[in-house]
Amino acid sequence: xxxxxxxxxxxxxxxxxxGLRLWVLLLFAGYAVFYWVSNRTTDPLTGEKxxxxxSISPDDEKALGLQAYQEILQQERPVDPNSQxxxxxxxxxxxxxxxxxxxxxxxAAEHGLQASHIEKAFDWDVTVLQSDQxxxxxxxxxxxxxxxxxxxxxxxxxxxxxxxxxxxxxxLLRHGAQRMTEQKLAQIGxxxxxxxxxxxxxxxxxxxxxxxxxxxxxxxxxxxxxxxxGLMLAAAACFNPQEAIPLWQxxxxxxxxxxxxxxxxxxxxxxxxxxxxxALMPKAMAYQQKFCPQGQAAAAGTH
Numbered sequence: 344x345x346x347x348x349x350x351x352x353x354x355x356x357x358x359x360x361x362g363l364r365l366w367v368l369l370l371f372a373g374y375a376v377f378y379w380v381s382n383r384t385t386d387p388l389t390g391e392k393x394x395x396x397x398s399i400s401p402d403d404e405k406a407l408g409l410q411a412y413q414e415i416l417q418q419e420r421p422v423d424p425n426s427q428x429x430x431x432x433x434x435x436x437x438x439x440x441x442x443x444x445x446x447x448x449x450x451a452a453e454h455g456l457q458a459s460h461i462e463k464a465f466d467w468d469v470t471v472l473q474s475d476q477x478x479x480x481x482x483x484x485x486x487x488x489x490x491x492x493x494x495x496x497x498x499x500x501x502x503x504x505x506x507x508x509x510x511x512x513x514x515l516l517r518h519g520a521q522r523m524t525e526q527k528l529a530q531i532g533x534x535x536x537x538x539x540x541x542x543x544x545x546x547x548x549x550x551x552x553x554x555x556x557x558x559x560x561x562x563x564x565x566x567x568x569x570x571x572x573g574l575m576l577a578a579a580a581c582f583n584p585q586e587a588i589p590l591w592q593x594x595x596x597x598x599x600x601x602x603x604x605x606x607x608x609x610x611x612x613x614x615x616x617x618x619x620x621x622a623l624m625p626k627a628m629a630y631q632q633k634f635c636p637q638g639q640a641a642a643a644g645t646h
Contacts, residue, residue, distance in 0.1 A: 371535030390454030396524040401461045405484030412486035422471040436469045442579040481510035501586035508573030562609035579634035584627035
């Protein structure tokens with residue numbers, strides 16, 4: 344082995360390698376900080392700082408939503424649009440959609456901000472899909488679906504409206520763009536790890552820390568935001584927001600208390616949701632009183 348003039352046998356290459364790894368990590372960390380800071384914005388509907396890549400426009404989200412919707416309709420079994428259940432679900436959707444501008448303005452005003460009203464460019468559509476799933480979705484751009492498996496769990500139009508309001512809120516809050524941005528941030532971290540020479544086990548450990556410490560709590564926060572806005576939307580559209588509590592009690596009974604612990608899940612558990620919704624109920628009732636004419640509010644109690 345060649346000895347260097349300072350008497351260090353083979354020590355320099357190792358130090359150079361370690362120094363290079365450090366520089367790679369520092370460069371990527373700097374870029375990640377720049378990316379984070381330059382793409383932060385305030386969501387007028389929540390008043391909170393969010394991370395949305397400025398290169399992702401609402402039109403981009405809308406195009407992706409339409410593509411996903413078309414693929415889903417090819418894979419799933421849509422119910423006859425002229426059937427009674429399809430008409431009922433469309434009516435619920437129409438009532439919710441009609442109240443979006445007022446609810447957005449009211450939520451933004453709470454934070455001294457103005458709503459951006461991205462829904463003006465949405466091409467709304469709703470389909471009922473034949474499936475045992477107790478679920479629904481609303482994609483960016485306004486393409487919605489309700490699975491028939493949700494209906495026996497919901498039991499009434501009020502509960503269906505609360506679920507649909509929740510899903511619509513995801514689209515209005517641009518949660519899809521936020522998730523894409525978070526994925527890009529995670530990819531930056533993975534690239535940094537790979538180029539700095541981390542082995543597979545180290546990468547897995549880092550990504551696990553990121554998942555439990557950032558990604559999963561962020562996803563649960565989005566669900567809570569959609570719960571709140573969806574509840575206000577349902578209340579403003581003259582549905583009974585109090586039906587949210589028995590709905591999530593039934594959801595909890597359906598799951599049997601099983602599944603992942605909350606810290607390992609993208610969704611709050613039913614108990615957490617019920618507690619948060621109960622705290623929001625006075626606000627929801629105030630929204631109903633403000634935006635729902637008295638005659639319609641009385642009619643809503645018959646659902």
